Amino acid sequence: MKQIISLxxxxxADAVEFKEGLRKDSFLILKDPSKITELLQFxxxxxxxxxxxxxxxxxxxxxxxxxxxxxxxxxxxxxRLIVKVPLKExxxxxxSVSSIYKTANWYEREVYDMFGIRFKNHPNLKRILMWDExxxxxxxxxxxLEGDNLHCHx
Amino acid sequence: MGIEKALGDTIFTTQLSKAxxxxxxxxxxxxxxxxxxxxxxxxxxxxxxFDLSRFGAEAMRFSPRQSDLMMVMGTITRKxxxxxxxxxxxxxxxxxxxxxxxxxxxxxxxxxxSVQQGIDRVIPVDVYVNGCPPRPEAFIKGLMEIQKLxxxxxxxxxxxxxxxxxxxxxxxxxxxxxxxxxxxLR
Ligand code: SF4
Numbered sequence: 001m002k003q004i005i006s007l008x009x010x011x012x013a014d015a016v017e018f019k020e021g022l023r024k025d026s027f028l029i030l031k032d033p034s035k036i037t038e039l040l041q042f043x044x045x046x047x048x049x050x051x052x053x054x055x056x057x058x059x060x061x062x063x064x065x066x067x068x069x070x071x072x073x074x075x076x077x078x079x080r081l082i083v084k085v086p087l088k089e090x091x092x093x094x095x096s097v098s099s100i101y102k103t104a105n106w107y108e109r110e111v112y113d114m115f116g117i118r119f120k121n122h123p124n125l126k127r128i129l130m131w132d133e134x135x136x137x138x139x140x141x142x143x144x145l146e147g148d149n150l151h152c153h154x
Numbered sequence: 155m156g157i158e159k160a161l162g163d164t165i166f167t168t169q170l171s172k173a174x175x176x177x178x179x180x181x182x183x184x185x186x187x188x189x190x191x192x193x194x195x196x197x198x199x200x201x202x203x204f205d206l207s208r209f210g211a212e213a214m215r216f217s218p219r220q221s222d223l224m225m226v227m228g229t230i231t232r233k234x235x236x237x238x239x240x241x242x243x244x245x246x247x248x249x250x251x252x253x254x255x256x257x258x259x260x261x262x263x264x265x266x267x268s269v270q271q272g273i274d275r276v277i278p279v280d281v282y283v284n285g286c287p288p289r290p291e292a293f294i295k296g297l298m299e300i301q302k303l304x305x306x307x308x309x310x311x312x313x314x315x316x317x318x319x320x321x322x323x324x325x326x327x328x329x330x331x332x333x334x335x336x337x338x339l340r
Contacts (some may be wrong), residue, residue, distance in 0.1 A: 143267070
């Protein structure tokens with residue numbers, strides 16, 4: 001892990017920041033969202049061959065409204081790394097990483113469906129869980145808890 | 155009446171609708187619409203200990219066209235709602251609906267965008283059975299309530315009631331203050 005950290009700080013300098021998590025897992029905070037494809041390409045070349053999960057969190061009262069989270073796994077050597085990308089806007093955009101990790105395709109569609117975060121250069125960015133006519137993005141905090149239960153969608 | 159006097163105990167006069175309702179009451183053919191854990195409890199209701207066949211309702215039909223009582227058990231997600239409506243529409247009249255379990259009655263503890271908060275916003279429900287899951291006794295009580303309803307209500311009354319339900323639903327869908335989140339923000 002130390003090696004990776006030193007490599008990353010060398011290549012990305014101020015754009016990244018490391019934090020230790022509760023159970024000795026490491027967080028990598030990427031301050032410059034436009035560098036995400038570069039960073040994940042770099043991680044993939046350095047052993048992180050699996051993208052376990054890609055998700056997001058909405059913090060409506062913080063300065064950075066959204067955080068996109070990439071859970072990375074390296075099998076050899078066994079390492080885990082969590083990459084967090086804070087985003088400022090209400091309707092943010094970030095580069096798609098589906099060209100690097102194929103699995104990101106559906107994860108990004110899910111994040112788009114639930115949070116309305118758009119992924120640039122995604123091959124097929126449409127809803128994956130909710131039906132196509134669904135209005136709103138249900139995991140955003142301003143979405144009404146029960147949603148619209150009176151109108152049927154067929 | 156006259157005939158009874160002449161022929162003794164061998165004959166019995168009544169109204170046609172009452173006789174039909176009485177026959178219906180003891181030959182309900184349920185369609186189990188089981189989507190979650192309540193349907194597991196339902197297996198116990200059917201098995202020998204609680205034995206639903208005592209009430210003439212043991213012939214489960216998995217085809218909606220052959221049944222007249224829809225037992226909705228289990229969480230109904232919003233994506234399942236069109237299916238529920240379609241199956242309800244496929245059942246032949248007269249048909250009754252039992253909402254079994256908190257999930258079906260009110261959404262239960264799934265207070266969420268993905269779960270229908272009570273199927274009575276979609277199809278007319280005759281009997282609600284609460285519990286998570288309800289005890290088999292509660293299932294049976296629900297079925298007995300349905301039997302009472304079947305016996306009591308003439309088909310015309312029933313039709314009127316269902317029409318009223320749909321009218322109310324229509325009104326509700328106009329009155330709702332729901333706004334999609336996109337509209338609130340933008
Ligand atoms: S009411 Fe309870 S037991 Fe029944 S389907 Fe819902 S969660 Fe399961």
